[in-house]
Amino acid sequence: MPGAAPPPETEVVAIGREIAAALPAPGRHPVQAIDTRAMDLTSRDAELKAALFRFVDVVPACRSVDDLAAHLVGFLGEVDSQTPPLRAAMKMGDSRAGRAALGTAAAAGVKHMARRFIVAEDPGAARRTLRRLWRDGTSASVDLLGEATVTTAEADRYAARCGEALDALTAIYGDVPARPRLERDGVGALPRANLSVKVSALTPLLKPDAPAMGQRDAAPRLRELLRHARDTGAHLHVDMESYDSREAITDLVIDVLSEDEFRDGPSAGMVLQAYLRDGGELLDRVLAWSAAHERTPPLTIRLVKGAYWDHEFVEARQHGWEPPVWEHKAESDRSFEALTLRLLDARPAVRVAIASHNLRSVAHAIAANRASGGDDAGLELQVLRGLGDDLGHALAQLGHRVRVYCPVGDLVAGMAYLVRRLLENTSNESFLAEQARGAALDDLLAAP
Amino acid sequence: MSPLEPFRNEPLAELRRGTERARLDDALALLDARLPLRVPVWVGTDRREGDALPSTDPGAPDRVVALAARATTGDVDAAVAAARGAFPAWAATPVNERADALVGAAAWMRGRRAELAALCVRECGKPWAEADADVAEAIDFFEYYARGAIALAKRPPQLVQVPGERNTLRYAPRGVCAVIAPWNFPLAIPAGMVAAALATGNTAVLKPAEQAPGCGLMVVEALRAGGVPAGALALLPGEGDAGAALAEHPDVTTIAFTGSGAVGLGLLRAAAAKPPRAGSLTRVVAEMGGKNCVLVDADADLDDAVPAIVHSAFAYAGQKCSAASRVLVHEAAADALLERLAGAVEVLPVGQPSEHGTVAGPVIEREAQERVARYAALAADTGRVVTTRAAPAGGWFAPPTVVTDLPADHPVLHDEIFGPVLAVEAVRDLDEAMDRVDALPFALTGGLFARNPRTIERVTARSPVGNLYVNRGITGAMVGRQPFGGNRLSGTGTKAGGPDYLLQFVEPRVVTENTMRHGLVVD
Numbered sequence: 001m002p003g004a005a006p007p008p009e010t011e012v013v014a015i016g017r018e019i020a021a022a023l024p025a026p027g028r029h030p031v032q033a034i035d036t037r038a039m040d041l042t043s044r045d046a047e048l049k050a051a052l053f054r055f056v057d058v059v060p061a062c063r064s065v066d067d068l069a070a071h072l073v074g075f076l077g078e079v080d081s082q083t084p085p086l087r088a089a090m091k092m093g094d095s096r097a098g099r100a101a102l103g104t105a106a107a108a109g110v111k112h113m114a115r116r117f118i119v120a121e122d123p124g125a126a127r128r129t130l131r132r133l134w135r136d137g138t139s140a141s142v143d144l145l146g147e148a149t150v151t152t153a154e155a156d157r158y159a160a161r162c163g164e165a166l167d168a169l170t171a172i173y174g175d176v177p178a179r180p181r182l183e184r185d186g187v188g189a190l191p192r193a194n195l196s197v198k199v200s201a202l203t204p205l206l207k208p209d210a211p212a213m214g215q216r217d218a219a220p221r222l223r224e225l226l227r228h229a230r231d232t233g234a235h236l237h238v239d240m241e242s243y244d245s246r247e248a249i250t251d252l253v254i255d256v257l258s259e260d261e262f263r264d265g266p267s268a269g270m271v272l273q274a275y276l277r278d279g280g281e282l283l284d285r286v287l288a289w290s291a292a293h294e295r296t297p298p299l300t301i302r303l304v305k306g307a308y309w310d311h312e313f314v315e316a317r318q319h320g321w322e323p324p325v326w327e328h329k330a331e332s333d334r335s336f337e338a339l340t341l342r343l344l345d346a347r348p349a350v351r352v353a354i355a356s357h358n359l360r361s362v363a364h365a366i367a368a369n370r371a372s373g374g375d376d377a378g379l380e381l382q383v384l385r386g387l388g389d390d391l392g393h394a395l396a397q398l399g400h401r402v403r404v405y406c407p408v409g410d411l412v413a414g415m416a417y418l419v420r421r422l423l424e425n426t427s428n429e430s431f432l433a434e435q436a437r438g439a440a441l442d443d444l445l446a447a448p
Numbered sequence: 449m450s451p452l453e454p455f456r457n458e459p460l461a462e463l464r465r466g467t468e469r470a471r472l473d474d475a476l477a478l479l480d481a482r483l484p485l486r487v488p489v490w491v492g493t494d495r496r497e498g499d500a501l502p503s504t505d506p507g508a509p510d511r512v513v514a515l516a517a518r519a520t521t522g523d524v525d526a527a528v529a530a531a532r533g534a535f536p537a538w539a540a541t542p543v544n545e546r547a548d549a550l551v552g553a554a555a556w557m558r559g560r561r562a563e564l565a566a567l568c569v570r571e572c573g574k575p576w577a578e579a580d581a582d583v584a585e586a587i588d589f590f591e592y593y594a595r596g597a598i599a600l601a602k603r604p605p606q607l608v609q610v611p612g613e614r615n616t617l618r619y620a621p622r623g624v625c626a627v628i629a630p631w632n633f634p635l636a637i638p639a640g641m642v643a644a645a646l647a648t649g650n651t652a653v654l655k656p657a658e659q660a661p662g663c664g665l666m667v668v669e670a671l672r673a674g675g676v677p678a679g680a681l682a683l684l685p686g687e688g689d690a691g692a693a694l695a696e697h698p699d700v701t702t703i704a705f706t707g708s709g710a711v712g713l714g715l716l717r718a719a720a721a722k723p724p725r726a727g728s729l730t731r732v733v734a735e736m737g738g739k740n741c742v743l744v745d746a747d748a749d750l751d752d753a754v755p756a757i758v759h760s761a762f763a764y765a766g767q768k769c770s771a772a773s774r775v776l777v778h779e780a781a782a783d784a785l786l787e788r789l790a791g792a793v794e795v796l797p798v799g800q801p802s803e804h805g806t807v808a809g810p811v812i813e814r815e816a817q818e819r820v821a822r823y824a825a826l827a828a829d830t831g832r833v834v835t836t837r838a839a840p841a842g843g844w845f846a847p848p849t850v851v852t853d854l855p856a857d858h859p860v861l862h863d864e865i866f867g868p869v870l871a872v873e874a875v876r877d878l879d880e881a882m883d884r885v886d887a888l889p890f891a892l893t894g895g896l897f898a899r900n901p902r903t904i905e906r907v908t909a910r911s912p913v914g915n916l917y918v919n920r921g922i923t924g925a926m927v928g929r930q931p932f933g934g935n936r937l938s939g940t941g942t943k944a945g946g947p948d949y950l951l952q953f954v955e956p957r958v959v960t961e962n963t964m965r966h967g968l969v970v971d
């Protein structure tokens with residue numbers, strides 16, 4: 001496989017150190033320090049973690065404060081090691097007044113946690129946050145959270161919300177001050193408004209054993225959104241989801257973007273997951289396609305590790321299948337670096353966005369970009385709201401082009417997303433968890 | 449022969465990969481070119497072909513899938529006589545060798561996974577995923593009971609021992625087992641029942657469903673190829689009369705049956721009334737119908753519940769004994785659930801089972817189509833049809849239908865329809881739902897969508913069903929993982945694919961030996 005040369009290790013480490021130095025010291029954000037401590041605590045007690053995550057998940061389905069408290073007590077009752085604070089909470093469940101206090105406190109806690117990851121209830125309400133981010137030198141991609149799509153009406157509703165979001169974003173960014181670093185790269189202009197969409201929300205027919213079915217059903221809605229994005233001058237990014245839908249999503253994006261009407265826009269993108277064993281083959285296919293179909297602007301590829309590792313691994317194990325994902329974290333990290341090099345080398349046929357909170361992965365990409373003769377602003381770096389805020393801020397201050405992925409939605413819709421992020425943050429393998437535990441910088445920056 | 453590896457379920461085909469789907473399509477094309485299959489009456493080494501009993505493709509009834517000979521009463525007598533003759537030798541065959549024959553049958557099927565799945569698609573209208581699972585389950589039964597029989601023989605329960613006395617318990621086969629199989633799991637269920645009989649040292653006569661003789665033949669082919677002696681297993685394609693003659697035969701000591709409640713109760717009666725010529729009570733192992741309810745609490749995650757319920761009710765057009773036919777939902781969640789269920793059924797892939805992605809194919813035959821239509825009409829008369837799909841032309845398609853607002857005594861809430869009709873009822877709370885479940889004569893499978901651990905505990909403690917599924921679909925029991933079978937009128941309480949299933953096929957014998965002679969203890 002062709003690819004840019006690996007950057008010198010010393011360079012990667014130096015960049016990593018520079019970014020680390022620009023990160024705020026722990027404790028600068030008191031609220032976040034509490035969250036981080038709480039998460040560290042729960043990640044050490046697997047049962048408590050399970051109980052709390054299941055509680056977070058059920059919060060929107062609870063009908064009253066009393067109901068909330070009953071659920072919390074129910075979950076906590078399943079934890080074996082009943083520490084004094086746990087016993088106190090359980091005891092509150094015994095009286096109506098106790099339940100009222102417990103339920104109210106718990107609901108507030110969950111709302112607080114949700115606000116860290118979810119920007120606002122809808123794109124309009126995200127206006128202030130998005131404009132502040134922009135003024136501070138970072139762009140955003142908005143993602144509309146929603147319940148699962150199981151009906152046509154739900155798919156239509158999601159598509160309509162996406163259309164409204166494109167309009168809202170256009171309005172929000174209409175009169176922001178110019179930020180040249182965020183608005184142009186080596187290829188050309190970059191849209192300000194940027195929306196991420198999920199194909200699983202655009203059709204109820206995403207069937208793993210019949211990808212063509214979901215593709216056929218989602219295509220008209222995706223086309224409508226692409227037209228809307230072209231008309232408003234926005235970028236539309238199609239997220240990647242679990243392996244069950246990989247073929248449908250890939251075929252859908254490639255087939256629709258091959259259509260004549262989208263030859264000259266809008267700006268669009270898809271996602272490559274490095275944790276997949278066949279990630280390289282997918283990249284082969286996308287690169288061959290973009291070579292054969294010269295669209296302007298070129299396709300943006302967001303490189304991620306992949307958000308569904310536990311699901312993929314457990315599901316494959318349950319069915320007796322070879323997991324589609326790498327088995328060891330270091331393999332995903334290495335794959336990420338290898339794909340980074342290939343993507344950088346494939347420019348300008350594609351645009352590249354590196355999405356990771358792992359200092360090592362990000363530093364490697366920056367070093368590789370520099371080694372290949374690119375300048376920093378030519379490479380887009382992406383982080384998630386709530387998990388990568390500090391990193392994004394530090395990177396922007398150092399002159400990098402940063403985009404923050406900003407989920408928007410109500411509490412009901414947001415819980416699945418929230419639980420996934422919490423899991424990610426507390427997983428033993430996660431870079432952020434290691435960093436929070438105070439691992440040595442040299443270890444964090446070592447080659448995988 | 450080295451000892452068997454621990455049991456592990458046969459992996460299902462990974463249909464999300466295009467290469468796997470293409471393999472199945474190729475196998476179907478090859479099979480189509482060979483149709484119709486010829487299914488003989490097969491007793492010992494004698495194969496008598498015939499065409500009195502055709503099986504056809506439920507999705508395209510003009511396509512003849514198999515031409516089977518029809519077993520006569522003479523064939524029944526010959527088959528039972530052969531099985532009786534072969535019994536002493538097979539019973540005396542070391543258990544490891546019997547187990548090897550089952551493992552050999554599993555290997556035979558494993559080498560023909562795609563071909564056998566294709567046959568299920570054509571002969572029984574099973575969509576690919578279900579057809580593939582049927583083959584895998586047949587393989588699982590062979591492998592699981594092979595190990596189970598060894599365990600039963602080598603590690604029987606230990607008895608209390610005192611000095612000077614040796615007590616041993618062992619299990620002996622019962623004799624000739626009649627296996628009367630259904631069409632809805634045309635490979636897995638006959639394979640399981642026959643394998644259980646053979647593994648424990650019985651001989652067997654299989655009467656497959658008249659709708660699925662081709663699949664029945666494959667089960668016998670597999671076992672014969674695996675090393676089961678010709679006399680130990682006979683195949684009698686035929687209809688109800690052949691089944692009845694077989695079950696009533698005085699030399700049959702065990703009847704293994706899966707099918708409708710009416711036939712099952714008839715077999716139990718007939719077995720009890722049998723003249724005791726062979727000097728043995730006939731044991732009946734029966735798996736019968738269900739009226740399976742899914743309970744949905746107010747705190748359920750509908751994102752999970754809706755797809756799971758739709759799949760449980762409509763996959764394979766609802767023709768599984770485990771299928772969901774009633775939903776009892778907390779009134780706080782009822783409107784949302786009903787709306788999303790209806791919408792999900794609107795887009796349910798209904799069509800030919802050979803098309804990838806099809807969830808609801810045709811029902812098995814014209815009578816089934818008419819029966820479903822009758823119940824749907826009854827529901828429309830008194831209740832409200834929330835949604836119903838147009839049925840494709842050309843096969844025995846029955847429109848998937850969701851109904852609600854039915855009076856408590858409505859037949860749709862009580863009869864086993866065995867088709868794609870789902871009734872939804874709102875309840876005040878889960879206690880009311882459990883009362884309704886309790887009032888049913890059936891107790892096969894059930895479902896619960898709820899998140900409060902205490903609720904789950906409460907429902908679990910009270911549920912009468914043989915298989916309760918919490919926060920997932922209620923079909924798709926796996927051998928060894930979800931031993932399957934119902935209580936009350938749903939069955940004799942046996943658990944196929946479970947650790948105690950084989951006990952139905954044996955009789956326990958205890959030997960107590962005095963080991964003391966003149967004060968000398970010989971141990």
Ligand SMILES: Cc1cc2nc3c(=O)[nH]c(=O)nc-3n(C[C@H](O)[C@H](O)[C@H](O)COP(=O)(O)OP(=O)(O)OC[C@H]3O[C@@H](n4cnc5c(N)ncnc54)[C@H](O)[C@@H]3O)c2cc1C
Nearest residue numbers: 239240304305306307327328329332356357358382430431
């Ligand atoms: C802006 C943005 C957009 C994103 N969009 C998507 C998207 O569309 N689709 C998507 O799937 N994800 C997406 N993600 C999430 C991403 O895939 C990762 O889950 C997340 O960023 C964590 O990776 P990391 O490099 O930041 O952290 P790290 O801690 O370095 O890596 C954690 C990741 O490693 C992998 N991993 C963990 N354990 C193992 C193991 N035992 N073996 C192999 N691999 C393992 C997993 O992918 C896990 O998420 C996005 C992330 C960002 C920042």
